[in-house]
Amino acid sequence: MSLAKRIIPCLDVAGGRVVKGVQFENLRDAGDPVEVARRYDAEGADELAFLDIRASIESRGLLYDMIEAVADQVFIPLTVGGGVNTVDDIRALLNAGADKVSINTAAIRNPGFVSEASTHYGAQCIVAAIDARRRDAGGWEVYTHGGRTATGLDAVAWAREVAARGAGEILLTSMDQDGARAGFDLALTRAVADAVDVPVIASGGVGALSHLVDGIREGGADAVLAASIFHYGEFSIGDAKAAMRAAGIEVREP
Amino acid sequence: MTIAVVDYGMGNLRSVAKALMHVAPDAEVVVTSDAAVVDRAERVVLPGQSAMPDCMRMLEQSGLAEPVRRAAATRPFLGICLGLQMLFETSAEGPTPGLGILAGDVVRFDEAAMARGGERCKVPHMGWNRVLQRGSHPLWSGIDDASRFYFAHSFHPVPADRGIVAGETLYPVAFTCAIAKDNIFATQFHPEKSHRAGLRLLANFVAWDGP
Incomplete structure (x- = not known):
């Protein structure tokens, strides 16, 4: 096996x-996106993920401008999500410089959207984002709207469905x-990773390199995603890779 | 120097163009769907994403298949991802034939092989893997053998002529990830997303005058 595990x-x-908050509340400013992206790129990040957490029609233009600015200077893969509802949203993000687009709520509203997106743009650029919470009775349930709205869907079954519909990767939070x-x-991570044949990115809860x-x-x-441990200078991507090594x-040497 | 990035409506061409501009600030990098511009360019880059039958259909419909054939026959030519796959004759992804410039087929990662030897290899093959250089080539100049490049694909080429294999990657068995023939070089990985090694490969392409 020579495919490196990714740090995102x-x-x-x-x-x-x-910005970064606890469970999507109490947002704190964590810097200019281009500056932050350049720092991570220099430190050896394998990929960058952007999530537009206040996705609104008014702020959409700002997001495209930001992705363009980052893509002009950073030559590693970029995944962008938040408020992706139509194939036109996907096209606009890809044209701005995103390599992959993550779909969350829109897929739950209309599972056919995953199939449509994958057929149009290829599985390699469609990431299904799944936000899940533990159920008291066991297992996990899919949530939307930053974890506020329950969907009734079982997370593992939903992961299987989006993979079958052509998602090329699962971002599991x-x-x-x-x-x-x-x-x-x-x-949760193990249950989903074992259930699907596509790569799984683990997310949510990293506070230490271990x-x-x-x-x-x-x-x-197949990949791990974290925000706060990197944003406030606590650990560098290099520290994370050293711990993994x-x-x-197996990780990519920067 | 003019470098044409062929725009037939499939995929993220901006990243390819930006990476070329980054390594060749003095060149004129144009993203174009104009056959005449492709015909005049000194270097031609054919990127591509999504499925091979869709890419071929769009390439034919846009009237760019012939200019691409002419470029591949005469000038330094770089195919990336689907831009590599389309050079071959057939693809398991659909019945639409490829350009047939190179003999061979494009196949899906073999499911049975993916589970072999303990750890399961997932499809798409997504992320940074080592590229084992097969023979020397000007485009490998200054790039260490077994450097990592970024991949995102479920299909890969199987050239009929092993002599054109310029690079292989293990996943878990060896597959062809780069080919070189005369003035053509093509990669299954994305040099425009592969950080320093990828930018070096693009710089080498810009500096390459062909065989």
Whole structure:
């Protein structure tokens, strides 16, 4: 096996700025997106994820401008999500310089959208984002709207469905763990990673470098995503790669 | 120097153009769907995303298939991802034939092979993998053997002539990820998204006058 496990810093953006909050509340400013992206690129990030958390029609133009500005200077893959509802939204993001687009709520409203998007643009650029919460009775349920709205869908079954419909990757976020800095929901990650043939990105809950290692080793993820541990200078991407390498995980040398 | 990035309506051409501008600030990089511009350009780049039958259909419909054939026969030519796959004769992705400039087929990663040897290899093959250089070529200049490049694909070429294989990658078995023949070089990976090694490959292409 020589495919490297990926480390993906996630930049939550709102109004053209990078922000980070606990469970999508209490947003704090974390910097200019282009500056942050350049720093991560220089540190050896394998990919960058942008999530427009206040996706609104008025701020859409700001997002496209921001993606263009980042794509002009950073030559690694960019995944962009938040408020992606139509194939035209996907086209606009790809034209702005995104390599992959993540779809969340729109897929739940209309699962056929995943099929349509994948047919139009190819599985390699369609990421299905799944936000899940633990159920008291066991298993996990899919949520939308930043974890506020329950859908009644079982997360593992939903992952299978979006993969079958042509999503080329799954971005899996535990809404229980998100922002809590206590590590990924490893059981959730493992359940989804084992259920689908497409790569899975683990997200939500990273507070220490060992959590990244656990996501790969215990969770079976193909990539790990984190935000706050990188944004505030606590750890660099290089620190994260060193920790993965020390644990025997293959990573790309920057 | 003019470098034409062929725009037939498929995929993210902006990144390819921006990366070329980054490594060749003095060149004129044009994203074009104009056959005459492709015919005049000193370097031609054929990118591509999505499915091979769709790409071929769009290339034919846009009237750019013939200018692409002419460029591939005469000038330094770089195919990227689907721009590599379309050079071959057939694809398992659909019945539409490719350009047939190179003998061979495009196939899907073999499901049975993906589970072999412990760790399961997922499809699409997504991320940074090592490119094992097969023979020397000006486009590999200054790039260490086994450097990592970014991949995002489910299909790969199987050339009839092993002599054109310029690079291979293990996933988990070896597949052809780069080919070189006369003035043609093509990659299954995305040099425009492959950081330093990718930019170096693009710079090498700009500096390459062909065989």
